[in-house]
Amino acid sequence: MEKIKNYNSLISTGDQLSRKIILDITNKTLEKLDSYERIKSITSLDGNTLHIGERSWDLSKKRNVYLIGAGKACNAMAKAIDEILGEKLTKGIIIVKILEENDIYNKTDVYVGGHPLPNQAGFDACKKILELVDNATSEDLFIAVMSGGSSALMSCPVNGISLEDEIVTTDVILKSGAGIYEVNAIRRHISQMNGGMLAKRIQEKGAELIGFGISDAVGNPPTGDIGIPYKNYASTPIGPDKTTLEDARNVIKKYDVQDRIPQSVVDYLMNAGPDKETPKEFPENTYFLINTLPDSCIYAKEIAEKMGINTIILTSFLEGESKDAGTLFASIAKEVQEYGNPIKAPCIILSSGETTTKILDNSLINGHGGPSQELTASFAISIPNVQGACMLSIDSEGTDGTTPVAGGITDSTSLERAAKEGVDIYSALKTHGTYEALSAIGDEVFTGNTGTNLCDFNIMYIPKKEGK
Template identity: 50%
Template sequence: MKKIRNAKELLARGDVESRRMVLSILEQVLQRMDSYNRIKDIAKLDGDVLQIGTKKINLQEKKRIFLLGAGKACNSMARAVEDILGDRITKGIIIVKVLEPTEKFKYCEVVCGGHPLPNEEGLKAAEAILELVEQADANDLFISVISGGSSALMSCPVQSISLEEELKVTDLLLKCGANINEINAVRRHISQVNGGRLAEKILAKRAELINFIISDSVGAKPTADRSRPCFFQGTPVARDQTTIKDALNTIKKYRLAAEVPKAIMDYLEAEDESHETPKELEGRVSHFVLDKVPDSCEVAAAVAREMGIPSMTLTTYLEGESREAGIFLASVAREIQTNHRPLATPCVLLLAGETTTKIEKNEKCGKGGPSQELALGFALKAELVEGVCLGALDTDGTDGPTDAAGAIADAKTAARARSIGLDMYKATLEHSSHSFFDGLGDCLYTGTTGTNVCDLNVLYIPNKREA
């Protein structure tokens, strides 16, 4: 089944040949990075022995098996575990962002949590997970499937903080331009489950914990070996590298102290060591990392080689303002096509990371997402580069609060917008990138993809056409 659901429609307009190149690469990246296949590649059941890569677990020694998870890609991850273990799973609870009509689960209770803002359903599911953990003992096995988005989806603030107060601080952090590490530093320290708290509670029961993880942390190196347990930090099931001081510094940096709910400030400022997240986890815990942010560029580069097109990974650390990043990419494309540096045309540039969109107070804000806004910034200048095309994709399939995964923009985008009366500059100022690309029919739609490694940008620069 195709991942990009509207590829046919996208190839009916704009610079078709350039779009075909970009869409082919994006499609193959999503196909190859689907976590269902990643898990099935390294895990199998042989009689009573569950083998995950180099690790073997005798299930005869386990009384119960619990499957827990949260994240924008945990749908596919949980289905893989269900298909491997079947009725050996005692109970499962997973919290997803979107549940597709075709996705069926036999052994898991599936809840749609809130993302990027948490909701009541996610809170109740997280509380149910904690109840499962409370009844565990040393003979139990927990298998967790965790991907990006788990901090919001598995929302469970400490008892002195309400869900409404957590919603308030999350909204402030998202709009002020804070990056994901800064946002997580705050969220982890007001949570009963995040920042390693869930693992801490499981290991306190002396149960065994196996984690399948997709990391959406910008700054990691590519995955080396999926078959071996590895060191990992972050998420609800691994130790936390951030501190309460980091959380307070984030609030101070963005001048939010006066707006952050008092209960949250009181909790963070209390001199109580129990409020700090675990920096070490004692007990039987193994992490299997399926993919990281740079892996999308690794896969895309391999696809480009197979297609016979030179490529360059420009960065896997892309951060900053989405619109400005898009304008920058258009300028790089122009340099390449005009002066053939840093490489000659035709070629593909690959960039991964996570840009953000800052919304000023009282600023008019339409509907959009960081990838769509990046594509909109690119479209502002792309008209100057013949045949250029950019696919800006949030790899989990949902860009910001929209149901689009991103957008495609090419050298013809500006002219097409003018021809139907779409104001590109107004859309930029009002952060209404989704409405703009939806009006052009140029949003990318995938539904859940089975992966979640932040954003991937594929930029194709063809030869300059002869006059």
């Protein structure tokens, strides 16, 4: 089954050859990243013995086996574990962003949390998970499946901070221009779950924890053998946290948000003592890292080269303002087609990372959108003179910003097609309404849940210039 649900409509408009090349590579890349298949490739149950990679556990020695999880790829991860464990699973509780028709579980309760802003359902699910943990003993085993998005989905603020306070804080920080490390510094230090606080609670009960994770953090190295326990696992609710209380305080000062976030949050962070710091190590836990952010580009490069296309990975550290990145990629496409730098056309240029969109005034918003759609809209504005150049940018888990689509794909015809439909892409960028603009010209990319979550995946194809 193709990961890109509107594949046929996307290749029926614009520069069809360029779009087909990009969409075929993207489809195959997402298939290879699917965590359901990756977990099943290293996990099996033989009688009472659970095998994960090079490790094994005797479940007959466990009183209860619990499955807990959250994240934008949690659906697929939890489904794999739920199926493998069968009747050996005592109970499961997971929090997902989108529940789809094929998300069927045997012994796992599913809650649809809020992302990027927390919601009541996620809060209620966290209370249920904490109830399991608080009643656990040293004879219990927790298997946790976590991916990006868990910080919002697994919402459970510390006492004294309300859910509404957390929602407002998250909204302000996300729109402040802060990077994801800075955003997490705030979120993790006002949570009972995030930044390793859930793992700490399990540890205090003496229960065992096995964690499956997908890392969407910019800077983590590619995965190797995923069956070997990962020693440097960090972040999310089940691992140690690299951010500190001091980091959180610095974010408030740096982005001057102390008057825009609830006073309860400011007071808590500014006055919290060392005992409120997030945990920094869990040497006794066993973690398996299923995918990391650079993997998407590595797999895409392998696929493109098998198709006989020259390919380079430009960077897996892409950050900054989305619309600026779109302009940058357009300028690279011009250089490639005119002068053959840094690679000769026809070629594929890949990148991954996490670009962001700064919105300091909500009154400017007139529509919906997300970073990947803003990137491709900006690319469309700057690329008309580069014949056949095409770029796709998606949030690899399947939803970009506040929209139901994964991102966008634009090419050298997009701006002209928009003008014919009466769509003003310039205005859409200024008012953060790129979803409506791209949808109007058939340039939105729809996947639904993909089974992975490695932040942004960007792929650009530049054909040879006619006559050169």
